[in-house]
Amino acid sequence: GQNIDQPTEMTATEGAIVQINCTYQTSGFNGLFWYQQHAGEAPTFLSYNVLDGLEEKGRFSSFLSRSKGYSYLLLKELQMKDSASYLCAVRVRSGYSTLTFGKGTMLLVSP
Amino acid sequence: EAGVAQSPRYKIIEKRQSVAFWCNPISGHATLYWYQQILGQGPKLLIQFQNNGVVDDSQLPKDRFSAERLKGVDSTLKIQPAKLEDSAVYLCASSRNGELNSPLHFGNGTRLTVT
Numbered sequence: 001g002q003n004i005d006q007p008t009e010m011t012a013t014e015g016a017i018v019q020i021n022c023t024y025q026t027s028g029f030n031g032l033f034w035y036q037q038h039a040g041e042a043p044t045f046l047s048y049n050v051l052d053g054l055e056e057k058g059r060f061s062s063f064l065s066r067s068k069g070y071s072y073l074l075l076k077e078l079q080m081k082d083s084a085s086y087l088c089a090v091r092v093r094s095g096y097s098t099l100t101f102g103k104g105t106m107l108l109v110s111p
Numbered sequence: 112e113a114g115v116a117q118s119p120r121y122k123i124i125e126k127r128q129s130v131a132f133w134c135n136p137i138s139g140h141a142t143l144y145w146y147q148q149i150l151g152q153g154p155k156l157l158i159q160f161q162n163n164g165v166v167d168d169s170q171l172p173k174d175r176f177s178a179e180r181l182k183g184v185d186s187t188l189k190i191q192p193a194k195l196e197d198s199a200v201y202l203c204a205s206s207r208n209g210e211l212n213s214p215l216h217f218g219n220g221t222r223l224t225v226t
Contacts, residue, residue: 004153033214042202042217043154087153098167099144099215101153 002026004102006088011108012078020073020105022088031091033099034062034073038084046073046086075107083109113137115218117203123224129191132221136184136205143180144215145188146202154202160186161208193225 003025012018024032031050035043049055049064049071061074073086085104091097116135124130136143141162146154157176159167163183171178175194180186190197200222204215 042219043215045214045216048214089153098156098159100156101146103151103153 002090002092002100004088004090004100006086006102006105008103009106009108011110014078014080014109014111016078017074017076018078018107020075020086020088020107022071022073022102024069024071024088024090024102026069026090026092026100028092029066029090030093030097032062032064032071033089033091034060034071035087035089035101036084037087037104043087078109080109080111083107115203115205115216117201117218117221119221120219121222121224123226124193126195126225127192129189130193130223131187131189132201132203132223134186134188134203134218136186136203137216139207140205140216141183141208142206142213143186144204144206145178145186146204148200148202148220150199157188157201190223193223195225198223198225 005023033048034046036046037043047062054063059076064071085106087104088102089099091099118133143160145157147157148154157171158178160180163180178188200220202217202220204217206213206215
């Protein structure tokens with residue numbers, strides 16, 4: 001099976017930088033996704049990493065270290081609208097590919 | 112492109128009743144997923160279809176839950192009979208295929224309350 005760990009909650013101030021960590025233990029690793037989910041809404045895709053290193057996309061960046069089973073999502077220049085749950089999800093392959101989600105990190109951005 | 116469509120948006124039923132949810136994926140997406148998301152938790156995969164075949168239903172409570180994807184397009188998820196612990200948001204998602212960097216696109220979900 002898979003085990004995915006994320007902090008439950010984080011708080012940060014508008015304009016600041018925040019890093020949300022995700023650790024995973026799995027076999028057949030085949031990529032890691034980050035999703036954003038506002039309250040009462042569907043998750044929306046943010047980023048994808050399959051190789052080690054940093055992927056940058058505007059204010060959001062995602063990092064992966066496969067040897068350490070570790071990823072983080074970095075959010076810069078925080079805005080109030082970034083208050084949401086951030087879900088780390090691991091894709092594994094065992095004949096087919098399936099996506100397993102962590103419990104999510106609730107980020108609260110304050111003025 | 113049109114997103115994943117789900118209905119109904121909300122449903123309230125009493126325990127032991129039956130309920131069905133409908134999902135229409137993005138056109139051309141071969142892989143369809145049903146996830147259950149309990150309040151404060153991440154989505155949990157219930158069942159995954161590749162075209163009209165099931166590739167993973169290991170976490171589907173098969174004594175009460177069933178799902179089908181006729182003709183490899185629309186899908187329905189049914190619960191019969193419902194229990195209180197089934198109260199959750201049921202999310203349907205689709206992806207172009209089940210491979211590599213093909214991201215999942217989620218519908219807005221059906222919020223089920225079992226009383």
